Structures are given as structure tokens and as C-alpha cells.
Amino acid sequence: MGSIGFSSLFSSPKVYKSPSAKSNLGLMERLSVDIHRAEGRKLNVPLLAPFTIATSKVEGVENVGIRVELKNGCCGWGEAPILPFVTAEDQTTALRKAAEACHFLNNTQAPMPLGHLLREIAQLLPGHHFASVRAGVEMALIDAVATSIGTPLWRFFGGVSNTITTDITIPIVSPTEAAQLASKYYKQGFKTLKLKVGKDLNADIQVLKAIRVAHPHCLFILDANEGYTSSEAIQVLEKLHEMEVTPILFEQPVHRDDWEGLGHVTRIAKTKYDVSVAADESCRSLADVREIVKRQLADVINIKLAKLGVLGALEIIDFAKASGLDLMIGGMVETRLAMGFAAHLAAGLGGFKYIDLDTPLLLAEDPVYEGYEVSGPTYKFTNARGHGGFLHWDNIACR
Structure with a gap:
């Protein structure tokens, strides 16, 4: 992974005071991410009992897990949840779109700013229709970077509480x-x-x-x-x-x-x-x-x-x-x-x-x-x- 130079940012009181989306987006712009491998797989888990809501009934989790590995060996994990009639994607669609996003990540040739990479993913998986897969990929990328700089996610997002x-x-x-x-x-x-x-x-x-x-x-x-x-x-x-x-x-x-x-x-x-x-x-x-x-x-x-x-x-x-x-x-x-x-x-x-x-x-x-x-x-x-x-x-x- 390229030089990220972020340790001083996370020791600064400004990171912990009045955290906001803008401050976190600013932090993401300064990180450099070097992808080694990205992959999506089925993530199926049974429920204790059927989960029924007004619009659907779920017998078990049929989601998509996302794994992103950086060239320094650090890994990040994400999950694209699938809920019939609520999320736009079903598991088959989510797996296909996750594969497209992972193919893009696997073909990045040089370290890229995290913010830039996330914007590329947003263009590849736009709007509400692919929001669940986009969220899973974003989670994995952010988790990988936070892991790489040695910071728990709750501190990465502002550190208000643990x-x-x-x-x-x-x-x-x-x-x-x-x-x-x-x-x-x-x-x-x-x-x-x-x-x-x-x-x-x-x-x-x-x-x-x-x-x-x-x-x-x-x-x-x-x-x-x-x-x-x-x-x-x-x-x-x-x-x-x-x-x-x-x-x-x-x-x-x-x-x-x-x-x-x-x-x-x-x-x-x-x-x-x-x-x-x-x-x-x-x-x-x-x-x-x-x-x-x-x-x-x-x-x-x-x-x-x-x-x-x-x-x-x-x-x-x-x-x-x-x-x-x-x-x-x-x-x-x-x-x-x-x-x-x-x-x-x-x-x-x-x-x-x-x-x-x-x-x-x-x-x-x-x-x-x-x-x-x-x-x-x-x-x-x-x-x-x-x-x-x-x-x-x-x-x-x-x-």
C-alpha cells in the first residue's frame, strides 16, 4: 500500500470534535489505497424463526459478503444485505454487480485516494437500485483502510462513543x-x-x-x-x-x-x-x-x-x-x-x-x-x- 500519512490526523482533537460527514469525507480524500484482491461470495445464514413484516417474509439471510485485501496484507469486510421487496437487488443480481465492482478494483493499477475510489464505485453502482451492493463494497474498502492505519471504525467515524x-x-x-x-x-x-x-x-x-x-x-x-x-x-x-x-x-x-x-x-x-x-x-x-x-x-x-x-x-x-x-x-x-x-x-x-x-x-x-x-x-x-x-x-x- 502506498504511503498514507494518517496517524497524525487520528491523534488530532479535530477528528473527535463535532464529527460530521464532511470531516469524514475529507479524511477519505487523503488516504491512498492499493488493492491486491477483491471478491464477493454468497453469505447465507439461517434465522432462528421466520421474519415476517408487512411486505415480505424471510426464512434466512441470503446476502453477499465482500472481501477486499490490500497489498500490505490488511483485509476489509463488507456485506450487501438482501431483503425482498425492500432492497432493489436479489442475491443473484447482487453477486453479479459485486463481481463487476470487484473486477474494477482488481484492475486498479496504482494506489488511489480512497475518496476517488469510492466515487468510482458510486458511478459503477449508481442510485438506489444498486445501493445495497455499493454499501457492501464501501464497507469493505473503508474497513480495509481503517485496519491498515490501525484505527477502529468507531474512532474512524469520530470517536464519540464506543x-x-x-x-x-x-x-x-x-x-x-x-x-x-x-x-x-x-x-x-x-x-x-x-x-x-x-x-x-x-x-x-x-x-x-x-x-x-x-x-x-x-x-x-x-x-x-x-x-x-x-x-x-x-x-x-x-x-x-x-x-x-x-x-x-x-x-x-x-x-x-x-x-x-x-x-x-x-x-x-x-x-x-x-x-x-x-x-x-x-x-x-x-x-x-x-x-x-x-x-x-x-x-x-x-x-x-x-x-x-x-x-x-x-x-x-x-x-x-x-x-x-x-x-x-x-x-x-x-x-x-x-x-x-x-x-x-x-x-x-x-x-x-x-x-x-x-x-x-x-x-x-x-x-x-x-x-x-x-x-x-x-x-x-x-x-x-x-x-x-x-x-x-x-x-x-x-x-
Whole structure:
């Protein structure tokens, strides 16, 4: 790898004070990256139980792992998550596009600035349509560079904190199953439950009642994944109000393209019930966030690397903060590679009011070795270089 000369930057107080997307992008412009090998492979992992949301049902993780090795021997890891009806790519498409990106990286002839390399990847994998693969490649490149300069990712992104505390998700299940999960998570120390709703309004209310009995003091996030009409979403809030339950957040209550409905629910939720509304599927680009701010359509933006890419997420984070919106960070159904990267980013930057990075806890296996430490809802990051975790690459190839 070429000379990078970055150690002084990471010992400077300026890196840790008021971190922002702009400061991180500036750092990336000064790094020189020398690629030895890049490769993408299937990353398949079973779930403990089927994961059902309003728009899809997932039996297991079928993602794409990305490995980037530098000429100095340092490796970086990324993951392109695949979630039907949410991400634009399926696994076959993601593997093909990852191969194209890796072919480009493998044919770079000389060290290149990281920022320049990331812009080339953005041109090769543009927009929302290839955002998940782009995010996986960006993760691997950034992780490789952070590893090369001996810096953990949470410090690379600003060093605000080395821990995060996540909620945990209850998918669409029966009231009995929901109560059992709520009781289990209560014993594990989770204080915030994120409930998948939006498929059947009456069934959702029954599930909420059952959870309330099993975990009476939990905080609620409702996530409809576009499943309600605006009138149904308001009806849910009315029913909860009658139960004396106030969710701390109502995520994506209506279809992604129903801007009027989103704004209507946001206004009613805030003024009548003091509930914040988050835009998730409705926020797939900086242009979307600008429209949300202009028309006051939501209170919170859910940042997901798989729908925005890493650089796209950093731009939106800065804009949302400057516009007075609160931030949430979430993910698709991912292993500790992608979730760990997002968690490092959130901890390092700080300023995220809602943390939803729980899906590795829902997997039947953990393919990631080492990495962050887990204690119930708390993730703690060590001073290990980069992500701190890795895959046994040959084992992944056999799946």
C-alpha cells in the first residue's frame, strides 16, 4: 500500500470534535489505497424463526459478503444485505454487480485516494437500485483502510462513543408468540421493543395488548413497513391512546410514495398524541430528505446503509442534523458484518436518537468471528483495528 500519512490526523482533537460527514469525507480524500484482491461470495445464514413484516417474509439471510485485501496484507469486510421487496437487488443480481465492482478494483493499477475510489464505485453502482451492493463494497474498502492505519471504525467515524444500545424487533406473529418473545427480551434486558405491524390492523392491536402484559414497562417502536393507509395508522394511534400506551416512534406508517399520507399521519401523531414519525422506505436519497424537510413530512429519518450506501448516508446525516430532524439507524436482515459497521458509524458519529441494529441477534448462527462484544441490548466496541470482525472465507464459499 502506498504511503498514507494518517496517524497524525487520528491523534488530532479535530477528528473527535463535532464529527460530521464532511470531516469524514475529507479524511477519505487523503488516504491512498492499493488493492491486491477483491471478491464477493454468497453469505447465507439461517434465522432462528421466520421474519415476517408487512411486505415480505424471510426464512434466512441470503446476502453477499465482500472481501477486499490490500497489498500490505490488511483485509476489509463488507456485506450487501438482501431483503425482498425492500432492497432493489436479489442475491443473484447482487453477486453479479459485486463481481463487476470487484473486477474494477482488481484492475486498479496504482494506489488511489480512497475518496476517488469510492466515487468510482458510486458511478459503477449508481442510485438506489444498486445501493445495497455499493454499501457492501464501501464497507469493505473503508474497513480495509481503517485496519491498515490501525484505527477502529468507531474512532474512524469520530470517536464519540464506543458503545450503542439497540432495541429488538418482534416480527408479525400471533399474540401468544409475541408475548413469549417480549418476556424473553425483558429477561435479557431489552427496554425498547420494535413491533412489526401493518398487515392486519385488528391483529396488530391484539399483539400490542399481549406484549403490554408480558413486558409492561417496555418502550414501543411501531414499524408498519408501508402497510397502513393514513386512516388506519391514525386508528392504531387512537387505539393505543385508549390503552394508555404511547409509542416513542411510528416508523413508515404508509406506502413510500404516499407523501400526503405520511405528512398527514405525522401532523396528527405529533399534535394529538405526541408521537414522532420516521421516514424509512420513503427516504432513499438526499433528494427525498430534502422533500421531507421542505414539506415537513416526518420528524425522523431512518438511516440504512443498504438503501443509501455509506457515502450517501453520511451526506444525509449531515443534512438531516442541520435541518433539525432526529436520526435513527437501522438495517435489513444482516449479520454482524453490516450491523457492526453501521453500529461503529452510529457510535463514532453520535447523535442518533433511535438505534435499531438487532438482526444478528435473530440469526441461528453467527458467521462472524471476533468483532464487537454483546451484552443484552448493548454493543461494545474494542480498540481492534477496523471492524474487528471477519469471516472464514473458505467456509462461506462452501455454503
